[in-house]
Amino acid sequence: MAKKQQEAFFTPIGLENSTNGKVEKSVDLPEPTEKSHKDLDLSDDDVLSMYEQMYLQRRFEERAMQMYQKGKFGGFLHLYIGQEAVSTGTVFALNDDDDIITAYRDHGWGLVRGVTPKEGMAELFGKETGCSKGKGGSMHFAKVENHFWGGYGIVGGHIPIGGGIAFANKYQENDRVTACFFGDGAVDQGALHETLNMSQLWSLPCIYVVENNGYSMGTSARRHTVNEIHERSKGYGMKSAVFNGMDVFTVYENMRKIAEEVRKDSKPWFVEIRTYRYRGHSMSDPQKYRSKEELEEYQKTDPVERLKKYIIDKKVAGKKKIEEIEERIEEEVLEAIDYAEDSPFPENEALFEDMYADEPHFHDRDDFKGF
């Protein structure tokens, strides 16, 4: 066998996938909706509020990145930058008591579901004032009282939990819809398939959403999974959709329609929202798997800039109003940084708190000489 053929036969990705240096988009974005905010029953204030939310997520994370680079905190930092339309459009589409759960790229979700910038930044800094009291960090933002069940760190591991939250809602007949988000990398996990099967079998009121942001860590979808992701629903007889995630109105329109249907007939959906992640998988990712040109191509569809342009073009508000919002948010984020810096680390005793709901039992605690 010739060497090249041999390689083609044995290499898992196959030589036909080689791009020879050519830019090949990792994810194809479907067309966004052409509807205006008024067509979607959104008021001018709603649109400004959406912009505020998206801008907050963007600035919060840009500042978080700076703080990370300055060594203000450690751990992993997976940024959501580029995907803000998904979280924002979804939260506006759902009721406030609908349930949301996501994976480790969770800052945007937390902020739009009521984790304040202060609580969020303090969590990144590992401070006791953080939303998870500094016990979770970047990957485990949560605000359970607002039906945001948190970010989870095992790829695909929280998908059955999302199904379980929906199961409990159905059991309690409370009409709530659950939206369970995960990245495209999670579609290769058995947890997803087991959960989709049971969800369809038991008619669980849950929307399973793949945020296909182009890469599972450093491996593009075409190299980590077969066929179109959204078509996987067919095997389970599940309703599905695929749409653009760089446009907040598109996300809003589709998620609202789907949530209404789920609320009506309690049948699960499998949704692929195509979006793009601007930053690396985490801060330690040199991003050698993609070109600068590819990134720039997607940045032309930036969700924050797109909404800003819409607001100005459609005269929802003037430039001055936008500037006011941006300045206010910038200030809020800077205040959050000061707050996080000034907040105390958890007391030593907190090490042993929150482990048990009932009578705590720590094996051999007397031998623990930490303090």
Added chain:
Amino acid sequence: MAELQFREAIREAIDEEMDRDERVFIMGEEVAEYNGAYKVTEGMLDKYGFRRVIDTPISELGFAGIGVGAAMNGLRPIVEFMTFNFAVLAADQIINHASKARYMLGGQLDIPIVFRGPNASAGQLGATHSVAYDSMYAQFPGMSVIYPSEPDDAKGLLKSAIRNNDTVLFMESEQMYGMKGEVSEEEDYIIPIGKAKVKREGDDVTIVASGKMYHIAKQAADQLEKDGVEAEIIDPRTIKPLDIETIIESVKKTNRCVIVDEAHPFGGLAAEAGFLIQRDAFDYLDAPVRRVTLPDVSAPFSKSLFDLWLPDAKQVIQAVNSVTYRG
């Protein structure tokens, strides 16, 4: 007192708790229409219907995780595994999620879930169906691990487990489901988690054994009695939290200890209890603590090898003879 099979005692506990609390439901492979792979849930579907007695596909990770999510969101699931040997497939949900989510979200939610099913080996089932997992799960904070040896303990402890607001692993021995024993008829019979029981009193040696191993220890103690050795048997009943105080108290009286553990030797209950005894009762010991465990090999199929593999009364007697310097 009523005489019940082990499976009947477990069923009574589940039934009483489901009757008492609408939030309690049971899910697992074959729990509903088949009436339970080991008939623990016999009749439950007729009584409670498909909403609360739920057959699952063979998807351990998936249904364990659905249980975890349901527990987070206000329900109190009992998740049955056909055996804990298969629950390894769901270990991510049990270890990474059920027992950790409360802590990592800063105490924002509770996860009141019970995972239960047969633990360890039956006869000649080969290497993948014969592992005792109680010690392995006990390694992780946030969960309780219960391994009762008698129907009475099973009933009282399972009711506690279902009412507990944290993750509980409730292990039953496949070989014990048909075993009969007296069970309290007290209304709402509860045994607190984490209390060992002195099941036999004696002055000469302490034998620590739970679950199926308790019955091995009992056989050994009966034989030893004929030889004039009075063994005290402590059944921890819950592997975690481990009631080491009761064990230490007994060792201070008998000055000798043998621990019988159905797990492999490395890092199991025997290793842990042995360490704590030498630390807390060193001056009382008249001999080094001995343990009887599985050997550090997987379960063989062949009858002759399997019998050799599983701890038996003869090994326990040998260990007692060693700590009493009688042989």
